[in-house]
Amino acid sequence: MITALSAANAYAKMQKAAGIDAGLGGGAPVQGQGGFGDLLKAAMSDAVQTSRTAETQIANQVQGKAELIDVVTAISAAEHSLETVMAVRDQVISAYQEIMRMPI
Template sequence: MITALSAANAYANAQKAIGVDPGLGGGQDVASGGGFGEILKSAMTDAMKASKHAESQMAAQVQGKAELVDVVTSISAAQSSLETVLAVRDQVIGAYQEIMRMPI
């Protein structure tokens, strides 16, 4: 289960990845093309790249061209990227459900 703390950490890591300092309120780069949609797109792209890299490392290890430690490292990176995406998704769904429960 993903906690609110892990989701907040994932969000902070995503902000650091796109170059926004999370301690400054996070929204300063919206005018320059940033924003929540870009953060989601970046997180999804990073997760896909990490997954593809892990697959290529596994194939290279089967062929004897890669070390096992490289395979394990790339799988771990892919797993953490996927957990980040899932944490953000869960928080977005939770926020949507809260909004839907609000009285009009």
């Protein structure tokens, strides 16, 4: 289960990886840096890449070319990446629902 703290830490890690200043309010993207959409694209591509790595490790282990610990580690990384993406998705849906409840 993803906690709010682990989701916030994952978001901060993605900001750091994308080179976005973690100042108050986040601010507008700096010249040459992407926005929230680019951050989401990077997170999704990372999740896909870790899933592919896990699949490759599984295939290598079946062929006898990889150790079981490598497979377990790759699967754990893929699971963590997927949980992070799901936590972000849940927060986006929650924010959308909150906006829809606002009176006009």
